[in-house]
Amino acid sequence: MDDLYRDEILEHYRRPHNFGTLESPDASVEGSNPLCGDRITLMLAVGEDGRVEDVAFTGRGCAISQASASMLTDEIRGRSLAEVEELTNQVVLDLLGIEISPARLKCALLSIDTVKKAAAQVRGAGDAAGA
Amino acid sequence: MGSMTALRPLDPVALRRDFPLFERDFGGRTLAYLDSAATSLKPRAVIEAVDGYNARYTANVHRGIYTTGEEATAAYEGAREKVARFLNAAESAEIVFVRNATEAINLVAATWGQVNVRAGDRIVLTELEHHANLIPWQLLAQRTGAVLEFIPIDDEGRLDQAAYAALLATAPRLVAFTAVSNALGTIDPVREMTAAAHAAGALVLVDAAQAVPHAFVDVQAWGADFVVFSGHKVLGPTGSGALWARRALLEAMPPFMGGGEMIREVRLRSATWNDVPWKFEAGTPDVAAAIGLGAAVDYLAAIGMENVREHERGLTRYALELLPREVPGIRLFGPRSADERAGIVTFTLPEAHPHDVATLLDRDAIAIRAGHHCTQPLHERLGEPATARASFNVYSTTEDLDRLAAGLRSVQRVFARSA
Numbered sequence: 001m002d003d004l005y006r007d008e009i010l011e012h013y014r015r016p017h018n019f020g021t022l023e024s025p026d027a028s029v030e031g032s033n034p035l036c037g038d039r040i041t042l043m044l045a046v047g048e049d050g051r052v053e054d055v056a057f058t059g060r061g062c063a064i065s066q067a068s069a070s071m072l073t074d075e076i077r078g079r080s081l082a083e084v085e086e087l088t089n090q091v092v093l094d095l096l097g098i099e100i101s102p103a104r105l106k107c108a109l110l111s112i113d114t115v116k117k118a119a120a121q122v123r124g125a126g127d128a129a130g131a
Numbered sequence: 132m133g134s135m136t137a138l139r140p141l142d143p144v145a146l147r148r149d150f151p152l153f154e155r156d157f158g159g160r161t162l163a164y165l166d167s168a169a170t171s172l173k174p175r176a177v178i179e180a181v182d183g184y185n186a187r188y189t190a191n192v193h194r195g196i197y198t199t200g201e202e203a204t205a206a207y208e209g210a211r212e213k214v215a216r217f218l219n220a221a222e223s224a225e226i227v228f229v230r231n232a233t234e235a236i237n238l239v240a241a242t243w244g245q246v247n248v249r250a251g252d253r254i255v256l257t258e259l260e261h262h263a264n265l266i267p268w269q270l271l272a273q274r275t276g277a278v279l280e281f282i283p284i285d286d287e288g289r290l291d292q293a294a295y296a297a298l299l300a301t302a303p304r305l306v307a308f309t310a311v312s313n314a315l316g317t318i319d320p321v322r323e324m325t326a327a328a329h330a331a332g333a334l335v336l337v338d339a340a341q342a343v344p345h346a347f348v349d350v351q352a353w354g355a356d357f358v359v360f361s362g363h364k365v366l367g368p369t370g371s372g373a374l375w376a377r378r379a380l381l382e383a384m385p386p387f388m389g390g391g392e393m394i395r396e397v398r399l400r401s402a403t404w405n406d407v408p409w410k411f412e413a414g415t416p417d418v419a420a421a422i423g424l425g426a427a428v429d430y431l432a433a434i435g436m437e438n439v440r441e442h443e444r445g446l447t448r449y450a451l452e453l454l455p456r457e458v459p460g461i462r463l464f465g466p467r468s469a470d471e472r473a474g475i476v477t478f479t480l481p482e483a484h485p486h487d488v489a490t491l492l493d494r495d496a497i498a499i500r501a502g503h504h505c506t507q508p509l510h511e512r513l514g515e516p517a518t519a520r521a522s523f524n525v526y527s528t529t530e531d532l533d534r535l536a537a538g539l540r541s542v543q544r545v546f547a548r549s550a
Binding site: 004005007010035037038039060061062063064101104107 | 483484485486487490491494502503507510516517545546548
């Protein structure tokens with residue numbers, strides 16, 4: 001069973017990276033997994049250059065959902081919004097690096113769904129401001 | 132039925148031979164199936180009853196003027212009589228076959244509710260309810276302007292009877308509550324709550340989805356107006372279930388769905404309705420599932436529901452003692468006494484989320500439920516987004532629970548690693 005919960009995942013679960021809130025985020029989005037009650041709130045701050053300057057999340061949930069949020073928030077720092085919106089689910093599955101059963105897929109992908117919504121929110125606000 | 136015969140201890144190990152799922156190999160082990168509150172396993176008698184209809188006398192019911200058509204109708208109506216006897220209904224016309232308890236509650240909300248509930252009317256529910264006994268009333272309230280009120284629970288998951296009395300003083304139209312909480316196992320005092328509701332002029336719907344599998348349900352003794360349950364939790368097939376209601380109520384209610392079977396005479400612009408219960412059974416029913424449900428209640432009646440209750444009370448007592456002793460830090464929810472709860476034990480571990488617990492237990496061929504068990508408001512009240520739940524039926528053993536305790540210790544070892 002140890003292959004399923006390798007040490008790196010447990011480490012991210014216990015001490016998640018980027019855990020907390022931002023003072024003046026450009027986007028703040030709540031994502032939830034209605035099946036199990038997993039929940040994260042994700043905040044993005046975007047620089048002048050359109051890249052993710054800072055990112056933070058809070059949440060409560062299983063090791064898979066929380067570790068994936070911890071790893072993914074590391075991954076998107078410094079990336080452009082367009083790059084973030086083009087991230088595939090496979091990126092998260094590769095970061096986790098473990099076999100995810102169909103029943104747990106929603107836990108694994110909660111972070112990327114929320115990150116993409118946040119990126120879209122920043123871009124939508126930018127488009128509206130520019131119009 | 133409700134007889135005073137002496138209790139015969141039920142032998143779950145012997146009964147397991149009736150359930151083919153235990154013949155399947157799960158990595159050198161049998162499955163420790165501890166999710167019977169979600170759905171029960173099916174005994175061979177039920178599987179054979181379903182197969183028998185599909186293989187030897189397939190025909191539509193109430194139509195065919197030929198041998199198999201008559202056999203199918205007799206088996207389908209015979210199943211209705213078995214369910215009526217099992218619940219101690221006054222007559223089989225009070226049993227409406229539905230797909231599950233959810234459909235039964237929607238039926239009552241859409242028919243009785245539509246005619247009898249007006250803007251400002253109160254409907255009393257509880258904080259324990261499964262979404263099936265919440266959302267249909269939310270939808271009815273949105274359509275009619277009715278107001279929903281909720282009986283709160285105490286910290287052990289018991290309904291606050293003083294708060295209930297205060298809510299009854301507001302003269303509600305309906306009180307709808309679960310006989311047994313699917314999330315905590317709490318057994319509610321159905322008879323007393325029903326009498327109090329009637330004294331206040333309200334009708335009563337009892338969600339018996341978790342009560343029918345675990346104890347003898349006597350609808351006449353309860354005295355309620357509507358009782359609903361799902362067949363698949365009572366060793367029967369999915370797609371089977373029943374609404375029991377007093378005949379006078381069923382006769383006064385408008386139909387639910389329209390179509391064949393539920394009509395008496397049809398003209399192009401009008402129609403008259405069939406007698407109850409067929410007025411509520413539009414279209415070809417799930418004949419095989421209903422026949423399977425009949426076989427399931429026969430199987431349980433032969434065991435004796437008093438014996439089922441004793442068996443599950445013993446397992447619950449065993450689990451409530453074993454888990455805190457063997458699993459450090461485990462938090463148990465619901466009443467502390469096994470006398471106050473059905474065969475359901477809900478818990479969390481301090482170090483691992485219920486989903487992770489369920490995934491790791493699955494590696495040891497132990498099946499439990501993790502999540503909010505379709506009771507999100509209750510989980511808000513408990514302050515937990517999710518819990519883990521082990522639930523029992525006639526085939527459950529103390530060995531299943533020993534495997535659960537060992538599995539939970541092994542989960543704790545994984546989560547303690549390199550901490």
